[in-house]
Amino acid sequence: MNSGQTLSRFLRESTGQNTLAGTPLASVLEAFSGAAVRLSSQVSQGRQLLSTAATSYNASGEAQQALDLRANQLFISALKESGLCRTLASEESQELLTLNKDAPYLIAIDPLDGSTNAESNLPMGSIFSVYQAPAKEDISKMPFPAGKEQIAAGYFLYGPATMLVFTAGHGVHGFTLDRTTQEFHLSHPGLKIPHAGSFYSINEGYYSLFCQGTKRFIHYCQYPDYETGRPFSSRYSGALVADLHRILLDGGIFLYPASSKYPQGKLRLLYECQPLALIIEQAGGRATNGTMRILDLQAANQHQRTPLLTGSASLVTLAGKIIHPALKANLDINNHFFMKNLQANTLNLSYLGFPGSQSYHYQLPVEELRQHIVAGGEGRLSNHGVLAVSTGKFTGRSPKDRYIVQDRHTQDTVWWNDINIPFSPTAFNFLYNKMLHYLQTRTVFVRDAFASAEEDNRISLRIISEKAYQDLFAHNLFIRPAADTENQPEWTVLAAPGFKADPALDQTRQANFSIINFSRRIILIGGSGYTGEIKKAVFSVLNFLLPQRGILPMHCAANLGKEGDTAIFFGLSGTGKTTLSADPVRRLIGDDEHGWSRKGIFNFEGGCYAKTAGLSRQNEPQIWQAIRPGALLENVGFHPDSDQVDFNDTSITENTRVSYPLSYVKDAADPSTGPAPRNIFFLTADAFGVLPPVARLNMEQALYYFSLGYTAKVAGTEFGINEPQATFSHCFGQAFMPLHPSIYAGLLGDLISEHQPNIWLINTGWTGGSYGTGQRISLSYTRAIVHAALSGELEQAGTGLLEIFKLEIPKSCPGVPAEILDPATAWTDKEAYRQAAIQLAEKFRRQLSSILQKTDND
Ligand SMILES: Nc1ncnc2c1ncn2[C@@H]1O[C@H](COP(=O)(O)OP(=O)(O)OP(=O)(O)O)[C@@H](O)[C@H]1O
Numbered sequence: 001m002n003s004g005q006t007l008s009r010f011l012r013e014s015t016g017q018n019t020l021a022g023t024p025l026a027s028v029l030e031a032f033s034g035a036a037v038r039l040s041s042q043v044s045q046g047r048q049l050l051s052t053a054a055t056s057y058n059a060s061g062e063a064q065q066a067l068d069l070r071a072n073q074l075f076i077s078a079l080k081e082s083g084l085c086r087t088l089a090s091e092e093s094q095e096l097l098t099l100n101k102d103a104p105y106l107i108a109i110d111p112l113d114g115s116t117n118a119e120s121n122l123p124m125g126s127i128f129s130v131y132q133a134p135a136k137e138d139i140s141k142m143p144f145p146a147g148k149e150q151i152a153a154g155y156f157l158y159g160p161a162t163m164l165v166f167t168a169g170h171g172v173h174g175f176t177l178d179r180t181t182q183e184f185h186l187s188h189p190g191l192k193i194p195h196a197g198s199f200y201s202i203n204e205g206y207y208s209l210f211c212q213g214t215k216r217f218i219h220y221c222q223y224p225d226y227e228t229g230r231p232f233s234s235r236y237s238g239a240l241v242a243d244l245h246r247i248l249l250d251g252g253i254f255l256y257p258a259s260s261k262y263p264q265g266k267l268r269l270l271y272e273c274q275p276l277a278l279i280i281e282q283a284g285g286r287a288t289n290g291t292m293r294i295l296d297l298q299a300a301n302q303h304q305r306t307p308l309l310t311g312s313a314s315l316v317t318l319a320g321k322i323i324h325p326a327l328k329a330n331l332d333i334n335n336h337f338f339m340k341n342l343q344a345n346t347l348n349l350s351y352l353g354f355p356g357s358q359s360y361h362y363q364l365p366v367e368e369l370r371q372h373i374v375a376g377g378e379g380r381l382s383n384h385g386v387l388a389v390s391t392g393k394f395t396g397r398s399p400k401d402r403y404i405v406q407d408r409h410t411q412d413t414v415w416w417n418d419i420n421i422p423f424s425p426t427a428f429n430f431l432y433n434k435m436l437h438y439l440q441t442r443t444v445f446v447r448d449a450f451a452s453a454e455e456d457n458r459i460s461l462r463i464i465s466e467k468a469y470q471d472l473f474a475h476n477l478f479i480r481p482a483a484d485t486e487n488q489p490e491w492t493v494l495a496a497p498g499f500k501a502d503p504a505l506d507q508t509r510q511a512n513f514s515i516i517n518f519s520r521r522i523i524l525i526g527g528s529g530y531t532g533e534i535k536k537a538v539f540s541v542l543n544f545l546l547p548q549r550g551i552l553p554m555h556c557a558a559n560l561g562k563e564g565d566t567a568i569f570f571g572l573s574g575t576g577k578t579t580l581s582a583d584p585v586r587r588l589i590g591d592d593e594h595g596w597s598r599k600g601i602f603n604f605e606g607g608c609y610a611k612t613a614g615l616s617r618q619n620e621p622q623i624w625q626a627i628r629p630g631a632l633l634e635n636v637g638f639h640p641d642s643d644q645v646d647f648n649d650t651s652i653t654e655n656t657r658v659s660y661p662l663s664y665v666k667d668a669a670d671p672s673t674g675p676a677p678r679n680i681f682f683l684t685a686d687a688f689g690v691l692p693p694v695a696r697l698n699m700e701q702a703l704y705y706f707s708l709g710y711t712a713k714v715a716g717t718e719f720g721i722n723e724p725q726a727t728f729s730h731c732f733g734q735a736f737m738p739l740h741p742s743i744y745a746g747l748l749g750d751l752i753s754e755h756q757p758n759i760w761l762i763n764t765g766w767t768g769g770s771y772g773t774g775q776r777i778s779l780s781y782t783r784a785i786v787h788a789a790l791s792g793e794l795e796q797a798g799t800g801l802l803e804i805f806k807l808e809i810p811k812s813c814p815g816v817p818a819e820i821l822d823p824a825t826a827w828t829d830k831e832a833y834r835q836a837a838i839q840l841a842e843k844f845r846r847q848l849s850s851i852l853q854k855t856d857n858d
C-alpha cells in the first residue's frame, strides 16, 4: 500500500491531471494533514479513555470532550501558521474566527466528529471545507456562500488506520497514514461511489419520532427483494465520517432526517453536510435534504442544521421520493407560496371559478365600507363615529367545526385529532362550488393583504367576503399592501356567514365550518359571521408552514422596551396578551400572533383584536384611545336610548371585541418586528387561585408549562356554576396548531437554549382563594409585576420555593403587597390552599400523562 505516492509529493509535484500541486490550496491541505497526523497520534494513544469528563458545552449545547477542544486548537494553530485562512467557522467555536486578515480562504471545520466514540475506542473523524474568500467582505453578513462554491473539502477518519479523503473539485482521492513514517500515501485514487448499494445508515432509535415517509423508507430497506438485494444491512456507528466512508466505498445510503426531536435534523450544514456532499457528488453520488441539493443551500448562520440524505445516487433519489410525497409537496407549496413575483392577473376572479360577470368591490377605502355597513344594516355608528356590528349567531370561534383537507400535503404531517379534523378533498370541492354559487348572486368584497411582517416569510392573501364588516376586519387585521397589486395572491379566503352547509350532504358537523385546503390554498368559512375565524384560519396556515422553515409560530403578544429589548406574552384566549402588551412605556409589536425566526420576532398581523368587556380608559388607556373611527366593534351593547357604547354590557356575549390597525396604537413598532426576546411571559388565568402571581421558570419548567398550556376559567356564568374549570391547550393555542406539539416545543427549546431569555409564569387570575372566595388579581398589580420583571428588579428580589409546584417565587415586588406573592399566605385557610394545590397538581399530572400517551400512540 505504501507504494502509493505520498501526500507531500502529491501536493508539491504536479503530474497529469493534478493541478493542485504548488498552489496555496495545497498548502492548506498540508496544514490540515499536519494537524491531523498529530491528532491521530493523540487519539491512538487512548488517553481519552482515561479522562472523559465533559468540560464545557459547545454552541449547540453538546458536551465538549477535552479531546474536541484539543482537536480544535490543533487545526486552528495549523491554519494560523499557514497564513491562508481568513475566516474560520468551527463547530467548537461559538463565533466565526478571523485568523489572517488578508488571507485568501474561508474555512469551515468540524475538528472532531463523533467524539463521544472516544470513550468506547471507536472511530472518529475531522471534516473540513474550503472556500475562496470574497474580494470585499460585508462583515454584517454570513460570509460563506452556497455549498457548491467550495473549492475543496475532505475528511480524516481515525479508525484502525487514519485516512484522508478529499476533493479539490477534480475527483476524490483517499490517502492512508503510514504510522512509522507519519506520511500519508495515496491508497484510493479516483474514488467512485457505487450507483447502488446494500447498506443503510440511520439512527433507528428515533423511529417513533420520524415522519411516516421516513418510516416507509426504513421499511423499504428492511423488506426482502431479490432484485435490489434487500433487506439491506444496517450500519450506524455514531461517527458521521465513519458511516459515510463505508457508504462511499461500498455504496448505500446515509440518512439523518428531520424528526420531531430535531425538526431540522441534527447535522450542521456548513461544516458537516456541505463538505461531505461535495465529496459524495465528486464521487458520483448524491446529497439532498430530502428535496433540495445540499450544495445549493447556503447557511444563514454558522451552526445551522439540515436534514441529510446522501450516498448512492439511485438510493438517495428513491429515498427522497418515498420519504416525501408529503414533505416534497409541502416544500413545493412553500416555494410557490413565498415566491415574490406574483403572476400578474387582472381582477376578474375567474381563476377562482367566479363568472366573468361577478359583481365585486375591490379594496374599498374605510369611508366607503362604513357606508356599506350602515346602509346594509350590518351595524351602526357610535357617538364617537365608531362602527359597531353584530356578528350574528356566532360571537366566538367554533373549534369543533374547524377542518383541514387531508391530502398529500397534510396526510403525514398534520397531527389529526378532534381539533385538526380531516376533511375529504372531494367534499371540499363540492362545498367550494356550492359557496361560489351562493356568492355569485351577491356583490362580494375583495381585500388583498399580507400575513407576516418578515418579508421572506410572508404570504399574500385575498379575502373575499359576503359582508362589508368582514372586509373592514380584514383591512384592520392583516398587513395592508403599500399599493394595490391586482396580482393573484397565494391564498384565498371565502367567508360567507349567510351560507349554510347541509351536514347530511356536505360532511360537516353542522351548518357552520372553517376548512383549510393546503393543496388548493383556499380557506372556506361559512355559516359564521365571527371575524376571529378569519384571522385564526390564516394563523393556522402559518402554524403549519413556518415550522418547516425552522420558524416557531406563537400565540403570543410582543412589545419592545426602550433599550430595544423584546418581551413576549404567551397565553390562551382571555389571559391578558392584548391587555398586558398594551403598555404606554413600551412599543407594541403585536397582540396575538407572532413568529420567531433567526432574525427575531415578527408579527403575523397588521392590527389588534382586543376584548372590550369591562374596558375603561383608566385601566386600558392604549386600547381605549385606539377605539376611534375606522375601528370595528363587535357585539357590544349601547346605553339605553343613546349612541354611547356600554362596555359593561355583555348581554350579547362576554367576548365583545374591537379590531383596529396597529397604526392606531400610539408608538407601535414599525415594522412590527423585534430582536429575540429577553423576557418571555406565560400568562395563565388560574381561577383556582393556586398559582403564584409570578414565578421564575427554568428551561425544563418552561417547556412543561408550554406543553400544558394551562388556564382556568370561571365556568359559564349563565348556568350559575361556581366551580372553575381547568383548560389545557398545548402551546397556549392548540386550536390553531396543525402539527404535533413536540414540533413547536422542540423549536421553542432550541430558541430558549440559544438566546437564554428570562421566563416568567404569571397568574392573571385569582388570588387569596378560588373563584368565589378570592378575587381576580388587580390589573395594576399584574402590570407592576411585569414591569419589575422587565426592569430586572424581580431578579434582585430574594426568592422562595413554592411547595408542590417547586416554583421559584420572588419575595418582594415594587407596587405589590408581599403577602400576595406567595399564594399560600394569600389564602386565609392554609389547609384549604394545600388541598387546592394538590388537586391542581394532580390535574397537571393527568394532563401531561395524557399528552405523553397520545405521543406514544402516534
Ligand atoms: N390581572 C389581570 N391581568 C390581565 N388581564 C386582566 C387582569 N384582570 C382582569 N383582566 C381582564 O382580562 C382580560 C384579558 O383579555 P385579553 O384581551 O388581554 O386576552 P388575550 O390573551 O389577548 O386573549 P385573545 O387571544 O382572545 O385575544 C381583559 O378583559 C382584562 O381587562
Ligand SMILES: O=C([O-])CC(=O)C(=O)O
Pocket: 396, 397, 532, 533, 536, 572, 573, 592, 609
Ligand atoms: O381567535 C379569536 O376569536 C380571538 C382570539 O384571539 C383567541 O381566541 O385566541
Ligand SMILES: [Mg+2]
Pocket: 577, 578, 579, 591, 592, 609, 610, 611
Ligand atoms: Mg388578544
Ligand SMILES: [Mn+2]
Pocket: 555, 573, 592
Ligand atoms: Mn388569540
